Amino acid sequence: MPTIYYVAKHAGVAPATVSRVINDSGYVAGETRERVERAIAALGYAPNRLAQGLRSKQTQTLGLILTDITNPFWTTVARGVEDAASKAGFSVVLCNTDESQAKQDQYARLLLQKQVDGFVLVPACNDAETVTRIRERGVPLVVFDRRVPIPVDTVRGDSEGGAHSLVRHLLAQGHRRIAVLGGAREVSTATDRVAGYRRAMGEAGLTVDPALILYRDFTLAAGDEMASLVLALDPAPTALFAVNNFIAIGALRALRDAGVRVPEDVAMVAFDDLPQAMVVEPFLTVAAQPAYQMGHQATELLLARLAGDKSDKILEIILPAQLVVRRSSSHKVGPSLNPFVKDVELSHQN
Amino acid sequence: MPTIYYVAKHAGVAPATVSRVINDSGYVAGETRERVERAIAALGYAPNRLAQGLRSKQTQTLGLILTDITNPFWTTVARGVEDAASKAGFSVVLCNTDESQAKQDQYARLLLQKQVDGFVLVPACNDAETVTRIRERGVPLVVFDRRVPIPVDTVRGDSEGGAHSLVRHLLAQGHRRIAVLGGAREVSTATDRVAGYRRAMGEAGLTVDPALILYRDFTLAAGDEMASLVLALDPAPTALFAVNNFIAIGALRALRDAGVRVPEDVAMVAFDDLPQAMVVEPFLTVAAQPAYQMGHQATELLLARLAGDKSDKILEIILPAQLVVRRSSSHKVGPSLNPFVKDVELSHQN
DNA sequence: TCCTCGTATGAAATCGATTCCATCATACCC
DNA sequence: GGGTATGATGGAATCGATTTCATACGAGGA
Numbered sequence: 239m240p241t242i243y244y245v246a247k248h249a250g251v252a253p254a255t256v257s258r259v260i261n262d263s264g265y266v267a268g269e270t271r272e273r274v275e276r277a278i279a280a281l282g283y284a285p286n287r288l289a290q291g292l293r294s295k296q297t298q299t300l301g302l303i304l305t306d307i308t309n310p311f312w313t314t315v316a317r318g319v320e321d322a323a324s325k326a327g328f329s330v331v332l333c334n335t336d337e338s339q340a341k342q343d344q345y346a347r348l349l350l351q352k353q354v355d356g357f358v359l360v361p362a363c364n365d366a367e368t369v370t371r372i373r374e375r376g377v378p379l380v381v382f383d384r385r386v387p388i389p390v391d392t393v394r395g396d397s398e399g400g401a402h403s404l405v406r407h408l409l410a411q412g413h414r415r416i417a418v419l420g421g422a423r424e425v426s427t428a429t430d431r432v433a434g435y436r437r438a439m440g441e442a443g444l445t446v447d448p449a450l451i452l453y454r455d456f457t458l459a460a461g462d463e464m465a466s467l468v469l470a471l472d473p474a475p476t477a478l479f480a481v482n483n484f485i486a487i488g489a490l491r492a493l494r495d496a497g498v499r500v501p502e503d504v505a506m507v508a509f510d511d512l513p514q515a516m517v518v519e520p521f522l523t524v525a526a527q528p529a530y531q532m533g534h535q536a537t538e539l540l541l542a543r544l545a546g547d548k549s550d551k552i553l554e555i556i557l558p559a560q561l562v563v564r565r566s567s568s569h570k571v572g573p574s575l576n577p578f579v580k581d582v583e584l585s586h587q588n
Numbered sequence: 589m590p591t592i593y594y595v596a597k598h599a600g601v602a603p604a605t606v607s608r609v610i611n612d613s614g615y616v617a618g619e620t621r622e623r624v625e626r627a628i629a630a631l632g633y634a635p636n637r638l639a640q641g642l643r644s645k646q647t648q649t650l651g652l653i654l655t656d657i658t659n660p661f662w663t664t665v666a667r668g669v670e671d672a673a674s675k676a677g678f679s680v681v682l683c684n685t686d687e688s689q690a691k692q693d694q695y696a697r698l699l700l701q702k703q704v705d706g707f708v709l710v711p712a713c714n715d716a717e718t719v720t721r722i723r724e725r726g727v728p729l730v731v732f733d734r735r736v737p738i739p740v741d742t743v744r745g746d747s748e749g750g751a752h753s754l755v756r757h758l759l760a761q762g763h764r765r766i767a768v769l770g771g772a773r774e775v776s777t778a779t780d781r782v783a784g785y786r787r788a789m790g791e792a793g794l795t796v797d798p799a800l801i802l803y804r805d806f807t808l809a810a811g812d813e814m815a816s817l818v819l820a821l822d823p824a825p826t827a828l829f830a831v832n833n834f835i836a837i838g839a840l841r842a843l844r845d846a847g848v849r850v851p852e853d854v855a856m857v858a859f860d861d862l863p864q865a866m867v868v869e870p871f872l873t874v875a876a877q878p879a880y881q882m883g884h885q886a887t888e889l890l891l892a893r894l895a896g897d898k899s900d901k902i903l904e905i906i907l908p909a910q911l912v913v914r915r916s917s918s919h920k921v922g923p924s925l926n927p928f929v930k931d932v933e934l935s936h937q938n
Numbered sequence: 939t940c941c942t943c944g945t946a947t948g949a950a951a952t953c954g955a956t957t958c959c960a961t962c963a964t965a966c967c968c
Numbered sequence: 969g970g971g972t973a974t975g976a977t978g979g980a981a982t983c984g985a986t987t988t989c990a991t992a993c994g995a996g997g998a
Contacts, residue, residue: 239725241954252978257956264957265976287701288647289954292638292983299681299702307670310866313663320657320684329698331649332682334670348679351637352649375589458865490868515808516660516866518840591984602948607986614987615946639984642953 240281249277260285291353300540301349303333303342304360304382305456309484311510311529312360315382318533319358326541328355337362337422337455343371350375356540358533361386363424378543380536385426391543393536393555397427397509400525400559401434401479404507407523408477409442411567413505417468417475419461419485420453428453431481431509450475454485461488469496469504477505477567483512486522505567509559523567525559532557590631599627610635641703650890651699653683653692654710654732655806659834661860661879662710665732668883669708676891678705687712687772687805693721700725706890708732708883713774728893730886735776741893743886743905747777747859750875750909751784751829754857757873757911758827759792761918763855767818767825769811769835770803778803781831781859800825804835811838819846819854827855827917833862836872855917859909873917875909882907 242260246253251274258264259274266274277283291297300323304312316332323330331354333345342362349357350372357372357379366388372379373390381392408416418435421428432451439446449471454460461480465488468475480486486508493500500506511526535555592610596603601624608614609624616624627633641647650673654662666682673680681704683695692712699707700722707722707729716738722729723740731742758766768785771778782801789796799821804810811830815838818825830836836858843850850856861876885905 242956243954253955254957254979255977258977261956265974267976270976284697284701286642286703286954288638288642288703289983290956292636292642292954292985293956295983297638306667307657308663308667308863308865310660310663313658313660316682317656317658317684320682324683329681329683329702331679332666332670333674333679334667347634351634352679353636353638484865487865487868494868512866513658515658515834515837516862518837518844592986593984603985604949604987605947608947611986615944617946620946636984639953640986642955643984643986645953 240283242283242285245274245277245281245283248281249274295353297353297355298327299329299331299352299354300537301333301345301352301354301357301359302330303335303345303349303357305337305362306334307332309456310513310516311483311527314513314529315533318530318535319537322534322537322541328541335360335362337425339363339365339368343368346372350377356380356544358382358536358540360384363422364426365424378540380540380543382536383427383532385430389552391539391553393532393539393557394427395527395532396556396558397430398434398437400509400527400561401431401481402438403434403559403561404479404509404523404525405435405438406441407561407563408479408505408507408567409438409444411477411505413475413477414444415447415450415473415475416477416479417450417464417471418452419464419468419478419480419489420451421456421460421481421485423453425456427509428456428481431479435479456482456484458484458488458491461485461490462492463488465489465492466496469493469498475504477507480506480508483508483510483524490522501566501568507567511562520562521565523564524562526562527559528557590633592633592635595624595627595631595633598631599624645703647703647705648677649679649681649702649704650887651683651695651702651704651707651709652680653685653695653699653707655687655712656684657682658684659806660863660866661833661877664863664879665883668880668885669887672884672887672891678891685710685712687775689713689715689718693718696722700727706730706894708886708890710734711736713772714776715774728890730890730893732886733777733882735780739902741889741903743882743889743907744777745877745882746906746908747780748784748787750859750877750911751781751831752788753784753909753911754829754859754873754875755785755788756791757913758829758855758857758917759788759794761827761855763825763827764794765797765800765823765825766827766829767800767814767821768802769814769818769828769830769839770801771806771810771831771835773803775806777859778806778831781829785829806832806834808834808838808841811835811840812842813838815839815842816846819843819848825854827857830856830858833858833860833874840872851916851918857917861912870912871915873914874912876912877909878907 242253242256246256256274258266259271302319307313307316320330335342339362346368359379360382361384366386369386369390381390383394418432420432436446452464454464478489480489498504507523509525511524592603592606595606606624608616609621652669657663657666670680685692689712696718709729710732711734716736719736719740731740733744768782770782786796802814804814828839830839848854857873859875861874
């Protein structure tokens with residue numbers, strides 16, 4: 239593995255000159271540059287990025303800390319991040335926290351030790367500890383998708399607004415008893431979506447039944463459990479709002495197993511769409527976030543910070559969620575309860 | 589940001605001693621160790637991994653080069669890789685090639701410059717260039733999912749066997765004209781799956797109509813196009829075999845748009861399942877590869893190589909694909925052609 | 939008593955780049 | 969002809985760790 243010294247010797251120049259050629263910095267005479275370039279080609283030299291990074295304090299690497307790449311929303315985000323980073327010559331180190339703050343903190347520490355130039359962080363919880371640790375080190379970061387209690391650059395979807403649209407849509411279909419299958423209480427997207435729900439209900443002059451608002455976490459199992467719980471209520475809701483895609487799938491499974499039809503017996507809407515490429519016939523009415531674009535934009539913001547606009551004030555970029563109406567909510571109901579639901583509710587309790 | 593020298597001074601020892609404490613190597617007296625550990629804690633010291641890597645020639649980082657993280661198969665694989673790596677204290681740098689060999693080669697070069705300790709590589713094509721480049725540098729790698737024309741550690745699913753199972757299943761259902769919607773001809777998984785198809789057909793004493801075997805690439809658009817093409821044949825196939833999930837979805841869309849019902853009018857099977865968490869009611873009969881396990885195992889093999897069993901011979905680990913029969917192929921057909929297909933074929937040509 | 943060996947530690951070289959500073963032409967201007 | 973930019977290059981320090989080598993001490997064996 240040739241080093242810069244070999245190249246220098248081979249070209250009959252000093253290492254410093256080779257460095258200038260590599261980085262296209264400082265003065266290098268045309269003839270010298272050519273000689274160095276020939277030497278580089280002849281030896282098959284490639285600079286050692288560790289050494290470069292150690293000296294120059296830039297690793298051209300970003301850390302991406304998210305909850306679970308297995309969720310198609312995060313997958314798409316990750317792709318957006320990778321594309322934006324790669325275009326700028328940056329690599330991305332990927333870390334899954336599974337919503338565990340301990341893991342998140344551990345990864346953040348590790349990446350700091352690796353001297354990454356910046357972070358895109360999806361905070362596992364509403365705590366600012368990791369964020370402050372990173373900022374103390376002077377490493378730029380963009381908080382993604384979720385809010386934290388301190389001011390910091392953020393890119394996120396409009397959870398409140400998206401939820402509001404979804405619930406308004408349900409209300410327009412005639413639904414009055416709408417249950418919220420919520421995520422983790424410590425996560426802003428969960429609470430913001432509930433806030434959007436409350437606002438829509440309030441605007442419609444409806445009082446919110448607290449029994450219809452549940453918090454668990456963003457998993458299939460939670461969706462399953464919450465769906466079963468709300469269906470057992472009396473009166474049962476005529477529509478369900480799942481605050482993310484995994485909860486929605488879990489809930490739909492529970493409904494299927496209970497013999498409850500969607501949308502005939504109960505309507506269903508959810509936050510986060512599934513990617514086009516994964517579904518033949520999309521079924522669920524959703525508030526779709528522009529996941530790829532969000533990831534891309536967060537990374538570009540981060541890169542801009544790296545490029546040096548420290549002076550700017552803190553940015554909070556909120557991208558709108560798009561209401562996509564599909565079959566799962568297409569069944570209009572009257573003001574009276576759908577009789578099907580009662581039947582099902584009973585059968586479910588047995 | 590404290591360095592090892594600060595810590596050394598603070599503890600009243602030499603940097604070498606601090607290094608010994610950090611790495612738990614060499615001789616350190618108990619009392620000295622405690623003093624150093626207190627200094628580390630007091631200063632909040634964390635070693636610079638670049639410097640460590642530069643000197644020790646180990647970065648505790650793996651490169652994962654795959655085609656597209658957006659495909660749920662690769663997502664799951666990536667998660668398996670990340671989990672295995674993380675458990676061993678390694679980080680993972682993720683790269684998407686989009687099946688472009690140029691990108692693949694570029695990423696491989698970059699990661700080599702970053703001195704990654706090892707590679708998990710999904711080759712974009714049947715070319716060994718990238719693989720040899722990596723091996724020349726003496727960096728361990730595991731080729732994933734696809735074969736390359738030189739002997740190298742490999743972890744892959746049983747494409748031939750999985751395809752064979754799928755086609756046998758179709759044959760058992762009474763299908764005789766079975767079309768293959770293939771991937772890229774340069775990719776072994778595509779050709780192996782066709783080989784499995786041929787074997788199953790041959791064992792059934794059937795001759796293969798070459799018009800029923802198409803090659804394109806692993807995309808929705810290709811699936812759409814190929815499905816339309818084979819449906820226009822006369823006689824049309826009664827069953828389609830999509831060699832991956834994206835092709836399957838594309839084909840299903842084409843069928844839907846053409847008014848062809850699955851499985852009533854035409855049966856459909858595919859390679860690669862969608863993750864449990866993304867589908868309420870799985871519909872497609874598939875050969876499911878243990879994606880997570882494959883990624884995990886490939887990484888463990890790679891780590892074992894790193895740990896030093898260079899002596900071992902080259903390993904080729906082939907994991908079985910599991911036949912999962914679902915509705916999309918459940919409709920038995922007789923030896924005569926399904927009349928529906930003809931209708932559709934005509935309407936499609938208009 | 940002397941030698942050896944195991945334990946403990948530090949000094950200094952090293953990894954492979956960048957970067958600061960000094961040096962030296964050459965050209966230009968007055 | 970002397971002073972001064974400007975261009976071009978090299979030497980050496982530096983980034984922050986690891987690693988080699990030398991040294992020193994105390995215990996145990998001959």
